[in-house]
Amino acid sequence: MERARLPRLARPAGPDRAYLVTVVDDRARAVVLRSSSGAGRPPRRSICSLCVTTHTGGVALLVAPLAGPAGRQGNSVGAYVCSDLACSLYVRGLRETGTRIHESLTQEQRIDRLRDNLTGFLAKVAVGEAK
Numbered sequence: 001m002e003r004a005r006l007p008r009l010a011r012p013a014g015p016d017r018a019y020l021v022t023v024v025d026d027r028a029r030a031v032v033l034r035s036s037s038g039a040g041r042p043p044r045r046s047i048c049s050l051c052v053t054t055h056t057g058g059v060a061l062l063v064a065p066l067a068g069p070a071g072r073q074g075n076s077v078g079a080y081v082c083s084d085l086a087c088s089l090y091v092r093g094l095r096e097t098g099t100r101i102h103e104s105l106t107q108e109q110r111i112d113r114l115r116d117n118l119t120g121f122l123a124k125v126a127v128g129e130a131k
């Protein structure tokens with residue numbers, strides 16, 4: 001799978017839903033995410049699984065249904081993600097959390113890591129297509 005382009009994340013009016021739209025292998029991919037409350041709450045200081053930004057209380061568990069029949073049966077996959085969905089800004093230093101861990105990676109390497117992590121998340125969602 002070709003690496004995903006950087007995601008376009010948006011939060012619509014509903015506070016518990018978000019949409020992730022990106023391009024993989026020259027195909028647009030869109031995933032509907034919803035906030036998951038209840039079990040699995042992250043600790044107070046958390047790290048976004050996509051952009052690896054450290055937050056204090058600023059990471060949410062977002063859940064996407066698996067593609068295909070598995071998703072229609074209610075199976076889903078989740079990821080802890082920046083609750084403001086600003087991963088693209090964090091990796092570019094355009095938004096700060098105040099709790100940033102020093103990394104030796106360059107900005108370009110952080111952007112590449114975000115793309116790789118996004119590709120991995122979308123691959124987990126796509127697992128349902130094969131079933």
Ligand SMILES: [Zn+2]
Nearest residue numbers: 048051082087
């Ligand atoms: Zn993030």
